Amino acid sequence: EAGVTQFPSHSVIEKGQTVTLRCDPISGHDNLYWYRRVMGKEIKFLLHFVKESKQDESGMPNNRFLAERTGGTYSTLKVQPAELEDSGVYFCASSQDPPHIQYFGAGTRLSVL
Amino acid sequence: KQEVTQIPAALSVPEGENLVLNCSFTDSAIYNLQWFRQDPGKGLTSLLLIQSSQREQTSGRLNASLDKSSGRSTLYIAASQPGDSATYLCAVSSSYKLIFGSGTRLLVRP
Numbered sequence: 001e002a003g004v005t006q007f008p009s010h011s012v013i014e015k016g017q018t019v020t021l022r023c024d025p026i027s028g029h030d031n032l033y034w035y036r037r038v039m040g041k042e043i044k045f046l047l048h049f050v051k052e053s054k055q056d057e058s059g060m061p062n063n064r065f066l067a068e069r070t071g072g073t074y075s076t077l078k079v080q081p082a083e084l085e086d087s088g089v090y091f092c093a094s095s096q097d098p099p100h101i102q103y104f105g106a107g108t109r110l111s112v113l
Numbered sequence: 114k115q116e117v118t119q120i121p122a123a124l125s126v127p128e129g130e131n132l133v134l135n136c137s138f139t140d141s142a143i144y145n146l147q148w149f150r151q152d153p154g155k156g157l158t159s160l161l162l163i164q165s166s167q168r169e170q171t172s173g174r175l176n177a178s179l180d181k182s183s184g185r186s187t188l189y190i191a192a193s194q195p196g197d198s199a200t201y202l203c204a205v206s207s208s209y210k211l212i213f214g215s216g217t218r219l220l221v222r223p
Binding site for chain 2: 033045106
């Protein structure tokens, strides 16, 4: 069984550009989460989907970040326009219901120059 | 506001030693606690999950304990090996989201 897959593994963009990160959860997992770690800090929660619905987006930093989950399958996280402080590693995780083990992807390392 | 602290931040031990990693949290109202390991440049691998009603979980050479009332968890690694070298993260959940500590960086020397 495939694990959580994230694309790309690394993205380097210039300030002001747009970047879209993608996450494919484990098949059958209704819960999908985005987290990020910025330099020197702990991993922080961004948001949580149940199927295609956003359940909790309290961790989204600002309105430059937009997450979607088409048809309750894969999810995208778009940053537009990117700023220097958005650099970090963005992790996606998925789990079954009720709160179960969260399985993490390898992450996308975003570098904004 | 839940805060998770991990001590020590880094640890270096010779191969074969038994060791304990510590995790503390400020709010005892949690659903579960999860221990992860992260290898450089890789994602997080779940090691053990302890539900709030449980006291401990074991997997191979790993044993995790939970004392909810005191806000503490420990991860015990028996007979450490160089392959155990990684960053170990503790995370608590009081809803669906995980709140992470900053991790303990472990180096097991051959």
